[in-house]
Amino acid sequence: MHQLSSTLRRLLPGAVLLVAGLAANPAYAQTPDRKTAIGANISILQYQGNLGGDFGKLFAPEQVGVGAHITRYISPSFDLSLLGNYENYRFVAASAPRNEFTSKTAMFDLGLKLKLNNGHILKEDAFIQPYLMGGGGFFVANSVGNYLRFNEDQSVVPGRFSNQVRRPEIFGQAGLRFRLSPAVFLDITTAQHYAFTNDGIDIDNSPTGKYFDRFLVHSAGLTVALGKAKDADGDGVPDRKDKCPDTPTGVKVDATGCPIDTDGDGVADYQDKCPDVKGLAALQGCPDADSDGVADADDKCPDTPAGVRVDASGCPLDSDGDKVPDNLDKCPDTPAGVQVDANGCPLDRDGDGVPDSQDKCPDRAGPASNKGCPEIPAETPKYINFDFNRATLKSNSTSKLSQMAQIMNDYPDYSLSIAGHTDSKGSDDYNLRLSYERAASARKYLLDKGIPADRIEARGYGETKPVGSNATAAGRALNRRVDFDPYLTGETNAAEAKYGAAPTISEIQTAGKKLPGKKTTGTGASRRRKSSMKKAPARKK
CATH class of the missing domain: 2.40.160.20 (Porin)
Incomplete structure (x- = not known):
């Protein structure tokens, strides 16, 4: 023992x-x-x-x-x-x-x-x-x-x-x-x-x-x-059991590691300005009797009807300043300065669903996809052709030009871009001037029909924008043309967007200059000479 x-x-x-x-x-x-x-x-x-x-x-x-x-x-x-x-x-x-x-x-x-x-x-x-x-x-x-x-x-x-x-x-x-x-x-x-x-x-x-x-x-x-249990937030509850592993240091937690919420409103006490009264998370746990987003303690109009927008004091407001209170305003976010109707919505004079403040054509109805302007018919002429080494209008082109003049009169909100082109025969300078002359002939026709000059822009691109092969007669015939591209006035010029920048005839005339390139009026011998001087292809033996 x-x-x-x-x-x-x-x-x-x-x-x-x-x-x-x-x-x-x-x-x-x-x-x-x-x-x-x-x-x-x-x-x-x-x-x-x-x-x-x-x-x-x-x-x-x-x-x-x-x-x-x-x-x-x-x-x-x-x-x-x-x-x-x-x-x-x-x-x-x-x-x-x-x-x-x-x-x-x-x-x-x-x-x-x-x-x-x-x-x-x-x-x-x-x-x-x-x-x-x-x-x-x-x-x-x-x-x-x-x-x-x-x-x-x-x-x-x-x-x-x-x-x-x-x-x-x-x-x-x-x-x-x-x-x-x-x-x-x-x-x-x-x-x-x-x-x-x-x-x-x-x-x-x-x-x-x-x-x-x-x-x-x-x-x-x-x-x-x-060993030591992992407790990343140091709240005394191991991470394995912690349902709220990112609780800030010093915050009291329950057995699951989540911050205590005395009033059970979903806002933890350490974030709750009203910890003993159920409230809203958006208001840091404080109540809002009229549900206007302003806590009762700060609300100067605590009986505002449900759904009415209020300012910081809890009273109805006119957020867009259009003189129509938000609770009556069907368009409470109207931009400043825009005229509105009795409902607080922007005016739409032509009733096309596009407010006047955004409507390029406020007096003519058109779809929103076209900025409130009427759309030009799909059958509008797209181009006319010219004979070889010529800038004069062909007889079958006048009907298309007349149709284009009518369209320009029917659709006053549009401007027209005219672009002249040539085939590849002849020198570059020669063809550039020829393309300007072709655009000028079409422009003059429309001016003669009463279309204002400030609604027509014409320019030339020479042989640089072919639509057909210059290796064939048919392709060269297609390339000898003038393109028509209507566009809403004030928008990007259609030809410039399609082909790139080039001086217009109006700009050249305003500057007092001559059309670019060699002179083409006359017999057209220089263009024929260039064509005839081309070396013939070697014959196969």
Whole structure:
């Protein structure tokens, strides 16, 4: 008994210090966040074998040992443990013959633990946490002893043995864990170990041939988990359980890690200007009786009808300044300065659905896709052609020009772009001037029909914009042309958008200059000369 008291006195101070230190720091507890645990225990060994046994005998000094374990969390239901136990054991038979032996025994095992506090049977943080464990390992013993054996004549034959055991074993264990704090656990266990011994190598040197060595190990000890739970926002709730992992530092939270919301309005107390009264998130948790977006405490018109827009003081406003209050204004976002009707909507004189402020033709109806202007008919002439080296109008072109003049009269919001072109025969300068002359002839026709000069822009592009192949007569005939492109006055010139910039005839005349390129009036000999001087292709042999 003295040995037991001495052992307990040596272990008790360390255990007290361990409990005190860890209880002050609840950051430790074996959970999915802190998966490794260590433990130490005092144990009692009981033997049952060929020389007898002491099952049922407790707290004898010769039975006391020590143990330790390392445990790894696998899942809510299972842990994996590496266990060790050492005993300096002495056995004395209770009856004759007085067999006895002493043994230094050690057991090293790997066990799988089934936990009942897995969240299905008991809560994970239950105070009492039962578990079962099973596994196997290795049994080691060095034993020496004396035995007395009766002969047939009842004489006693003394004997002595010295034996070493190195054998595999299996074990089963039942345990109760007590959660002393979030940091410390007390484990009380009972395990039975069975070593696979045989003749000559069992702990008691039995000659019977029975595989009979069995051991009970009872233990009590402390277990502590290592590591630290991840708690990104430092609110005391591990990230694994934290439904609000980004809570600002210092904010009080509930068990799920979310900020406390006393009035239950969805606005956390630390953000709620009215934490004791249900309110709106948009108003930092304060109520708004007339739902106008202004908190009751700041509302100068707290009875504004629902849906009426208000200013910062909570009173109806006229946000676009059109003299029609927003609650009556069907178009409350009318731009400043735009004339409106009684409903507060922009005027639309021609009723085409395009407000006058955006309508290029406010007095003539047209689709919004054409900026409120009427669309020119699709059959509008697109071009007229010219004879080779000529700028005079062909007889069959006048009908198209007359049609174009009528369109320009019918659609006064449009201007007309005229672009002259040539084929590739002749010099570049010559063809450039010829293209201007062709555009000028068409322009003059329209001017003579009464179309104002400021609605007609004419220019030439020479031979640079063909629509057909200049390698064929048919293609060159197509290229000798003037294009017509009507466009809304004030918009980008259609020919310039299509072919690029070129000076107009009006600009050239205003500047007092001559049309660009060589003079083309006359016989056109230079253009014919250039054509005739082209080298004839070599004949195939």
